[in-house]
Amino acid sequence: MSGRRVVVTGIGGELGSRVGALLEEQTWVGEIVGIDANPPRRRLRRTVVHVVEPQQHELIAERIVQANPHVIIHLGVWEPDARLSSAEAQSFTEHFATAVFDAATRVSALESVVLRSGIEVYGKHGHSPHSPNEHQPLEPQSLFGNMLLGLEHKVSELAISRGTAATLLRLAPVVGPHVPSPLGRMLRLPAVPFNPLGSARFSVIEDGDAAQAFVSAAQHQPHGAINVVADGSLSVMQAASLGNRISIPTIGPGWWAAKSLAKLAGAPVPEHVV
Structure with a gap:
């Protein structure tokens, strides 16, 4: 398998x-087309990048259909309160997805779609100390x-209608030096609030490992959901200690006050983080 055409949405993050x-290092990859509202943060030498706003439905669809990819890697997902507010993140994500998946129905060469999903689809089970498995019920409790x-x-609907492979990569919270992360910002506060009655432990995934998972999925085209989570888990108290921060157990009205103060400090705490 060589010369595979790949479209990467969300390539600017x-x-x-x-x-x-x-992808540029892979011998099996031919043409690469990237689409996003922002240019890439790294120099890409052989990727054709189109800077397009998520609301430009027809232009996004046109670029994808023209590329006629064998694989679409859809990373055009905005996490609430990472770079955008919750409302903006939801709007951008929905607009982008509508354009991408409408276009995908018209791509004759399409064999596989790889989606950036997350363990947030499991709800509170997604932060189990035993790490979620792909067979747990999907009970999201956050935006x-x-x-x-x-x-x-x-x-999944696209895969059924087109007969293509659909890989759903459910990522743990992605961390890295340059990754905009509500969890990371919260853990960098001088005093880190946490709800002792909520999710006591959490898992993460490093951005480089997450990227490798997408490339592997694009190459091998597995069908179904796959959790992408680093080994082990830790508590907010442990994470705060590692960062030389103070952890403050907070419940009831105090928890809402702590969240409001964190937001004022530039570290909003969306519901999927806690």
């Missing part, structure tokens, strides 16, 4: 740029979880 850079589950449904 840190994860998308890493995926693009890795981000519901956004991701909606994308999974769109990809």
